[in-house]
Amino acid sequence: MFNNKSITPEAALQKAKSFCAYQERSHREVRDKLYAFGLRKTDVEQVLTALIEENYLNEERFATQFAGGKFRVKGWGKIKIRYELRQKGVSAYCISHALAAIDSEDYTATLHKYVRAKAAQLTNEPVISRNRKIQAYLLQKGYEPLLIAEAIKGLGSGEAGDHVGC
Secondary structure: OOOOOOOOHHHHHHHHHHHHHHOOOOOHHHHHHHHOOOOOOHHHHHHHHHHOOOOOOOOOHHHHHHHHHHHHHHOOHHHHHHHHHOOEEEOOOHHHHEEEEEEHHHHHHHHHHHHHHHHHHHOOOHHHHHHHHHHHHHHOOOOOOOHHHHHHHHHHHHOHHHHHOO
């Protein structure tokens, strides 16, 4: 009566290799997938070990690519990236290494680009309301409050455009 969808550890290893080859995965994602195949804990650990030894699974590489991709494609700030990596079970060391790999000049330039773009959308707003909305938008994207405050201050003095090449 039970539909036992358990597969052999060897077959699970092959499926996991394909799963990891398609895109970088976190250890937790792969572990969850292996348990979904119906493997026991010892088999899951053996398959994970094999994947790590064969370099299909590398948490540091995953974290670096995840952070870089979310920053470049979605414009996320470091706070949001850190939170998402924690949710994926990535170690603190790998998270800090991944965030350090984001170029600080690009990070600052992106922040200022978002400040200018949001300010352009809110031209009819009073300055205090505009600044509050810009701050809320950038906090939601995961940027640091001090950097946001500096960027908004630069906007008021006309410096925001000067920081593009920083």
